[in-house]
Amino acid sequence: MSVLAVRGGGLGTSTRRLPRMVCVGGFGRRVGARAASRQLAVSCGFGRGCLCAAAAGVLVVASVGAAAPSAGHVIRVASLRVTLPAGWTWAQERGGYRNCSNPIVKLWAASSRLPKRFGKYEGPLVVPPRQVLVGFVARPVRSNSSLWKRWRVANANLHRAVAADGSTYKAQLTFPATPAVGATAWFGSRRLSSRMLRVTNRLLASLFVDPGYGCR
Numbered sequence: 001m002s003v004l005a006v007r008g009g010g011l012g013t014s015t016r017r018l019p020r021m022v023c024v025g026g027f028g029r030r031v032g033a034r035a036a037s038r039q040l041a042v043s044c045g046f047g048r049g050c051l052c053a054a055a056a057g058v059l060v061v062a063s064v065g066a067a068a069p070s071a072g073h074v075i076r077v078a079s080l081r082v083t084l085p086a087g088w089t090w091a092q093e094r095g096g097y098r099n100c101s102n103p104i105v106k107l108w109a110a111s112s113r114l115p116k117r118f119g120k121y122e123g124p125l126v127v128p129p130r131q132v133l134v135g136f137v138a139r140p141v142r143s144n145s146s147l148w149k150r151w152r153v154a155n156a157n158l159h160r161a162v163a164a165d166g167s168t169y170k171a172q173l174t175f176p177a178t179p180a181v182g183a184t185a186w187f188g189s190r191r192l193s194s195r196m197l198r199v200t201n202r203l204l205a206s207l208f209v210d211p212g213y214g215c216r
Helices: 032-036 194-205
Strands: 002-008 012-014 019-021 052-054 063-067 071-075 081-084 089-095 104-110 132-138 172-173 181-186
Touching: 063 071, 071 104, 081 104, 081 194, 132 194
Parallel strands: 002 063
Antiparallel strands: 002 012, 019 052, 063 089, 071 081, 089 104, 104 132, 132 181, 172 181
16 A cells, blocks of 8 residues: 655655544644554644544555645645635645545645645644645535535634644634535634735635535
């Protein structure tokens, strides 16, 4: 079983076996060789809470990133489509979900440059001051809910967060989830500039979730 990482045109592979229990949905960077030897915690960031699902068979996780694109760059992964603001970077992780051939996918969007091999190895979640990191998770579950259309960020909603395990961020916001999609944002400051708020909300407003993306 291989783990594939592609970033900025580079390609590397490593091999490790992962257990049947998948923990995806708390949105933290908890993918690592040592963690994988016990259980895969693809996402355990905010409050270390996770949505766990039993995966049938060995899980493959891929982490893919890109350099900062020009304005209006459209990212499409699984059921998600977002327009990445200029200067933002992105990465994705894929995992098995029950016995579905469609993967569960986590899409990261950051206003700062993501570390090399982000999400491939266990490590702290670091958001620089005045910057934003948004993590979306798309599950292969059919849903007509459009609750995600109301996701927005305001300084009044930036709740103080206590980072752990070497992570560095000042605030976080978990958006109301649907069966098909969830998201959490982390912030390097308790207050964002009006420009950063505007850009972040433009990213959220660009989100589209394909209601037909289900388990196959």
